[in-house]
Amino acid sequence: MATIEDVAKLAGLSRTTVSRVINDQPYVTDEKRQRIIQAMDDLGYVPNSSARRLRSQKTETIAVLLPRLTNPFFGNLIEAMEEKASEWGYQVIVCQTHDSKKKEMDYLQLLKTKQVDGVILASLVNDWKDVEPFLESGPIVFCNEYMDKACIPMVHMDHKQAAYDATIHLLEQDCRQICYVTGGPESHLSRKRKEGFIKALNEFGLHFEENLSIDWAINVSDGQKVFHMINNELPHVDGVFTGSDEVAAGLIYEAASSDWVIPEDLAVVGFDNQMVSLLMVPSVTTVEQPVKQMADKTVEVLIQQLLHPGALAPNRYVYPHQLLVRNSTKRKKLSIQ
Template identity: 50%
Template sequence: MTESKGLTINDVARKCGLSRSTVSRVINNHPYVAKEKKEAVLKAMEELGYKPNSVAQQLRSNKTHAIAVLVPRITNPFYSRLIEKMETEASLLGYQIIICQTRYSKEREVDYLDMLRSRKVDGVILTSIQNDWKDIETYLQYGPIVMCNEFDDQATIPSIRVNQMDGSYLGTKHLIEQGHKKIAYCKGGTKSNIGKKRREGFNKALKEYNLSSVNDVVLTNAFSIEDGKRIFHELPEDITAVFTGGDEVAVGIIFEARENRVKIPEQLAVIGFDNQVISELINPSITTINQPIEEVASKTMEVMIQKLESDKPSNIKEIYEFPVKLIVRQSTVLE
């Protein structure tokens, strides 16, 4: 052990009246230590001001206490909030996170997954998926992988997500109930299972109101504010409402509508997704679908750390699904 302020592990052992091996097990987070002994060791360390050498701990345990979190776009407020909560939860439990931005690239995703193979991280959290599951699955031999937000039905790992289908269904139904019959649908990439579930919810609402045959306007590559501005100009003239799939896209559409003197929601109703802060601040405020981001992030980190600290972490399919809620504001309803 390295010294901290001239202290050693033996000083801690003498202070709490326990053996050197017990102190060592507590420092190295060994699972089989009685609660009262662990508390005694931690109290002695605090009173003495003793801090173990984290590098030495890592070498002995062959663990980094680091978790890679793969996100497609850090600038998206949804992922920023997700990461912030994950980092807070991880820190409380003695772990740190490494943020890895994939930019929706298969190659970058593989590069970051290789951090698991090279033991640079203990586990990986995927908030989006670019590669096929069969290619990702090979990395399970090196450590646990958990899916958060995005999912793959073939995956045999934990998946923490929200009910995307219900979200788009609620949003589309709301637009229809406001009298809209021609509704444009925006989506991001073609591979996303989130996008597929949202399209199912959209179609479900249309079918309930016998509108399936009159809605065939699908706009792709909808991710950002700039995409929303572009999409506004791609809308057919008979469209009266847009399901955007994201608050950033909704902001872009509303901004461009104002620039072109199109009234929201009188001439064009717009609904977002995520309930980001900007959705409430912009004028008109955006009707959106609230996702419980903090709860999803907390559960994801809880599941990941359970896997990391288990003697025999199992790779089995576990699904934790959270509900969504429709938030009605000015972009779809006149107040």
């Protein structure tokens, strides 16, 4: 295996000059730089990137904290972030917290111990006061999740408005007993969705009923359980707002297996416009988040903070959502088609 000494010998230059070229330092003529690059190519020499990073105190690595990668929304978010980060010469590591406060704090230690340059929080279960001290070690940016009292950049959509729009749609389909289904620990994001749901109900003269609220559903299996709960305990429910297309898909699948007709017997709204929402029969009405735009902006904002520390204000970037109306809520008597 070739060494830096071999490169210096083949190029006819000093080891110091070779090191300057490897670390992209000045004071090397173009002619010498080209000789060194040619020698490296001829020898198949690959610089030790880890050593370079240690010398520069930069890891060129970003940590993204999220609940679970099996959720397609977060999978798509990470894919877009990795693509954008690579354009800047950065890599992304994924840290699944599984909504554990301890895991979240453990992963934040990566910033404190200089194993990553910055952190993107796609979710948050700890109190902000416990996370804020980590800003002394590097930049943190919210993406998807957001918190009014946090003084850092935030990239997200308006979840309150999205939940409001989805609920208004159910109400316009003559749903009056609507079950509110969410999952995971309560966060600022989940509270905003609930506020939007309640606001829509109130505008139709209805009130939020705690017995129509389910707060433990996060996947397809949970969606199936939600249906059986409705069937056995809440048969008067005629509409469901879910915080996930996975939950909506499980609910719809199980309803069909029990000879319920969707949406005539039960109108269902999902969230995130995952692929499963199109594959289901009937297709699932859902809220689409601008994942690619949010991911790109988050990475850009974080890297700009790394390049220009303290130069950027903690702005909030709010992106529009879209309610995609499909067959899980289009009741025949109201359909114009």
